[in-house]
Amino acid sequence: MSKLKARFGVDTELDTPRVAYRERIRKTVQKQGRHKKQTGGSGQFGDVWVRFEPNEESEEMVFAEEVFGGSVPKNFFPAVEKGLREACVHGPLAGYPVVNLKAVLYDGSYHPVDSSEIAFKTAANLAYKAAMPEASPVLLEPVCELKVTVPDQYMGDILGDLNKRRGRVMGMNPTGDGEQVIEAECPEAELMSYAIDLRSMTQSRGSFVMHFVRYEQCPADAQEKAIAAAKAMQDGE
Secondary structure, eight states: OHHHHHHHOOOOOOOOOOOOOEEEOOSOEEEEEEEEEOOSSSOEEEEEEEEEEEOSSOSSOEEEEOOOTTSSOGGGHHHHHHHHHHHTTSOTTTSOOBOSEEEEEEEEEOOTTTBOHHHHHHHHHHHHHHHGGGSOOEEEEEEEEEEEEEEGGGHHHHHHHHHHTTOEEEEEEEOSSSEEEEEEEEEGGGOTTHHHHHHHHTTTOOEEEEEEEEEEEOOHHHHHHHHHHHHHHHHHO
């Protein structure tokens, strides 16, 4: 920071990186989205019934339709899908993207004059907003694989610290020169200051590498903390 200021006259701010949480639902819910607006000229009308289901097979939202009898004309299907995809960017808990979701358009109605793509897109968005809070949503957190190399004398401190960070130790391998490689899995949210903390615990003799492996459901206390942080950030903006 001082070098940036001295050389380029640039002020900087330090902040903790944001964790890329995701959200998903655990229950099937079906809801109606109805958009009706009448002005002086032609109005807007879109009406859809959408079923939202958990979907383990795909992280991306899967859209399907089961419309019979032309209750929603086929030319409005893409508008419904677009409305749902745009809505999925913000989940009901903390505004993080929703994954593992299947949305099935199965009924609705239209007006021969007032129906339009924008009306059906809005109706789909309304159905999403009505359904998500009732679909038992949960927060998912990224979990990282961690390999920590430390001298033998610091093993106890490192293992105790990993337990405090909700880490799971998977194994320990001696390197043959007085050091151990600890393999563990740990939520990314608990590792934001790990480089500084490891240096402190090992007198700068420890090192680590980590990479993302998967998403897992947040424990209740960690979920509450993440939701509160997200809402505080949204209020600040």
